[in-house]
Amino acid sequence: MDEVQIRLRVNGLERRGRVEPRLTLADFLREHCHLTGTHLGCEHGVCGACTVLLDGAAVRACLVLAVQAEGREVTTIEGLGTPENLSPVQVAFQENHGLQCGFCTPGFVVSVTALLRDNPDPTDEEIRAGLSGNICRCTGYQGIFKAVRAAAGNTP
Amino acid sequence: MTTPGGPSTALHRPGTVGEAVAALAAEARAGRPVELLAGGTDLVPALRTGTRPPAAIVALRRVLELRVRGAGADTLTIGAGVTYTELAGWSLSPGLAATSRVVGSVQIRNCGTVGGALGSANPRGDLLTFLTAAQAEVLLTSEDGSRAAGLDDFLSAGRLPGELVTAVRVPRPSGPQTYLKIGGRQAAFPSLVSCALLVDRVRERVCCAVGGVAARPWRVAEAERLAAADVDWSTGTAPAALARRFGELAAAGVRAASPLGEDPRHPLEYRVHAAGVLAARAFARCLTARSAPRRESAP
Ligand SMILES: Cc1cc2nc3c(=O)[nH]c(=O)nc-3n(C[C@H](O)[C@H](O)[C@H](O)COP(=O)(O)OP(=O)(O)OC[C@H]3O[C@@H](n4cnc5c(N)ncnc54)[C@H](O)[C@@H]3O)c2cc1C
Ligand code: FES
Ligand code: FES
Numbered sequence: 001m002d003e004v005q006i007r008l009r010v011n012g013l014e015r016r017g018r019v020e021p022r023l024t025l026a027d028f029l030r031e032h033c034h035l036t037g038t039h040l041g042c043e044h045g046v047c048g049a050c051t052v053l054l055d056g057a058a059v060r061a062c063l064v065l066a067v068q069a070e071g072r073e074v075t076t077i078e079g080l081g082t083p084e085n086l087s088p089v090q091v092a093f094q095e096n097h098g099l100q101c102g103f104c105t106p107g108f109v110v111s112v113t114a115l116l117r118d119n120p121d122p123t124d125e126e127i128r129a130g131l132s133g134n135i136c137r138c139t140g141y142q143g144i145f146k147a148v149r150a151a152a153g154n155t156p
Numbered sequence: 157m158t159t160p161g162g163p164s165t166a167l168h169r170p171g172t173v174g175e176a177v178a179a180l181a182a183e184a185r186a187g188r189p190v191e192l193l194a195g196g197t198d199l200v201p202a203l204r205t206g207t208r209p210p211a212a213i214v215a216l217r218r219v220l221e222l223r224v225r226g227a228g229a230d231t232l233t234i235g236a237g238v239t240y241t242e243l244a245g246w247s248l249s250p251g252l253a254a255t256s257r258v259v260g261s262v263q264i265r266n267c268g269t270v271g272g273a274l275g276s277a278n279p280r281g282d283l284l285t286f287l288t289a290a291q292a293e294v295l296l297t298s299e300d301g302s303r304a305a306g307l308d309d310f311l312s313a314g315r316l317p318g319e320l321v322t323a324v325r326v327p328r329p330s331g332p333q334t335y336l337k338i339g340g341r342q343a344a345f346p347s348l349v350s351c352a353l354l355v356d357r358v359r360e361r362v363c364c365a366v367g368g369v370a371a372r373p374w375r376v377a378e379a380e381r382l383a384a385a386d387v388d389w390s391t392g393t394a395p396a397a398l399a400r401r402f403g404e405l406a407a408a409g410v411r412a413a414s415p416l417g418e419d420p421r422h423p424l425e426y427r428v429h430a431a432g433v434l435a436a437r438a439f440a441r442c443l444t445a446r447s448a449p450r451r452e453s454a455p
Contacts, residue, residue: 002166021167021213022203044201045264046344057241057266063200064267065193067167068217111263132343133261 006070010035011079019066026050026061028069029076037077037106041135048134051107052076058114058133077106080113089113089151098147100138108134112148122152166212173297173322176219180318181299183212192216192320194237195267197260198276222271222322230328233295236271236321240264249326251333251354255286258335261343271321277311279416280346284311285367286335288375289352290326297322311372331355331392332442336434337367349427351406351434355442360389364406364438366431369424370413379405379435383443393445403436 003018010033017032026043029035029052041047043062050061053075081087089112092098099105108131115122115130122130127148136144166188168179176192183190188211193199202208216222222237227248234243234252243249243256244265259265259282273283274294287307294310296303298319305313307324315321333354337347350367362383367373379402387394411428418424 002164004167021165024200024204043204045197048261048263048343051263054266058263059266060197060263063196065196065200065215067169068193068196068215115262130262132341133263135344 004067006067008069008071009073011075017066021065021067023066024062025052025054025064025066025069025074028066029061029074032066035076035078039103039106041103046135047104048107048111049104051110051134053110053114056114056117058111075110077110080109087113089116089147092147092151093144096147096150097143098139099143104134104136104138108136108144112151116148116152120152122148124149127152165210168212168214169218170214170216171218171220173219173221173320176214176216177297177299177318177320179212179214180320183214184318188212190214192271192275194269194272194275195239196272197264197268198272198278216271227328231325232328233323233325234270235323236269236274238270239266240268241266243270249329249333251286251290251329251335251352252326254333255282255335255352258282258337258342258347264343270324274310274321274324275315277314278346279372280348280350280368282335282337282347282350282367285350285365285373286352287324287326288367288373289354289363289365291363293325294321295323295325296320327356329354330359331357334438334441336438336441338430338434348422349430349434351431351438353435353438353442355392357389357392360384360387362387362439362443364402364435366406366410366435369410369416369427369431371416374410374413376406376409376435378409379403383439387443391445392443394439394443396440396444399436399440399444402439403432403434406435407432 005018007016026038026040029038038061039049041049045060045063051058052061055072081090089109111134170176170179190212191210193213193215222235224235226233240256240259243252246253273281292307293304296319335352337350339345339348348368353364355362362380365373365375382405386398407428410431415424
């Protein structure tokens with residue numbers, strides 16, 4: 001096997017692993033780090049469920065190979081908040097019916113966190129464009145949209 | 157675990173263009189199929205489905221010289237590793253910025269690169285339509301040296317084995333530029349029909365290419381000739397009727413080209429028509445006289 005040693009930071013903690021070069025970052029997070037909050041839906045870059053931050057930029061963990069994250073900082077949903085201490089975006093999703101089954105939610109929360117960091121006061125159109133890379137089969141998006149509006153109001 | 161199947165893959169992580177082409181050449185000499193990896197937005201799905209089972213991958217992320225953008229007196233040079241997100245905010249090229257802003261979603265734009273777009277050479281790729289209109293040159297390097305190829309030649313002949321795209325070069329803008337596309341949900345599907353239009357007020361001409369109709373992005377020469385002759389170049393404006401005529405000629409031009417494979421849900425005739433509409437609209441955006449800056453919403 002041509003396994004490769006990698007080292008990266010995930011949610012602030014150093015992680016090492018020996019991986020096959022074709023292992024995706026999503027599988028590394030789920031299988032090696034047991035961080036199963038990063039969901040896998042389509043596995044070809046369309047649904048957004050696997051969105052994580054790589055050096056702060058929102059990316060598809062299903063399109064990034066684990067070896068490409070070598071030496072970099074990855075933030076997953078587990079790094080944004082805990083059940084006892086939800087992030088402002090998570091609180092806004094909870095309060096505005098931004099989720100039903102929750103499958104898409106980690107991807108939305110990660111994407112929205114990056115969106116509001118880069119643009120704390122988005123227009124309605126900017127929110128819609130910012131959400132366009134994530135698919136939700138349950139909510140019909142209105143609750144998600146309201147949650148982003150509310151979170152934008154709450155972001156200091 | 158969903159690691160793409162097949163035998164294991166060797167990984168090269170070069171730090172320079174020289175090391176990258178040396179790795180490509182070594183794999184080629186060993187007779188092993190090799191793929192370059194940039195943002196992975198095209199390659200990683202292909203690895204998973206097994207449509208491309210390379211024995212080796214050359215990952216380009218550490219090759220910092222590919223991530224450079226530069227401006228010369230007459231040209232802009234964009235490194236192969238530059239992402240759509242980086243181009244989307246680039247004030248030196250409004251056309252490249254407009255094109256990059258409508259690629260995929262932010263998560264795709266943060267990864268997808270210029271080199272990957274050229275490597276995939278998807279005939280519906282947004283960047284290829286713009287670069288065709290912009291008469292871009294592709295800069296390539298192999299172990300044997302470097303060369304520049306016109307984009308048309310690059311798209312028809314392809315890359316030679318062992319070659320790496322290092323950059324593309326376009327003329328500096330000298331007038332308004334725009335990029336328009338139609339298609340399904342942008343974040344999920346490539347565009348169906350696209351149109352790039354660049355006004356060159358110095359050479360008094362318009363360059364326009366249409367994507368998604370012909371087998372590759374297609375310059376609409378007749379329409380361009382009409383524009384060169386009939387635009388009022390002292391003001392850089394044209395009457396609305398000229399935009400309509402420009403669209404008709406653009407549609408006729410692309411209809412005559414060898415077509416992209418048939419697509420039952422979007423017949424050729426529909427795409428030809430859409431190309432004409434987009435070309436007329438792009439022309440009007442860049443050249444129709446208007447007294448005040450146009451707003452999308454009515455006053
Ligand atoms: C959900 C989704 C939506 C998308 N939407 C759009 C869209 O709206 N418009 C659009 O145009 N595209 C779209 N794409 C396609 C994609 O993002 C682009 O084609 C992208 O530019 C590919 O770049 P990359 O860096 O990810 O390439 P990679 O996937 O890393 O590589 C692609 C190919 O190029 C080769 N390659 C990479 N770098 C080089 C180099 N320097 N020299 C030579 N060959 C090289 C690789 O070997 C590989 O064959 C979408 C993709 C996805 C998954
Ligand atoms: S699982 Fe990655 S985008 Fe759908
Ligand atoms: S809440 Fe079920 S998919 Fe979005």
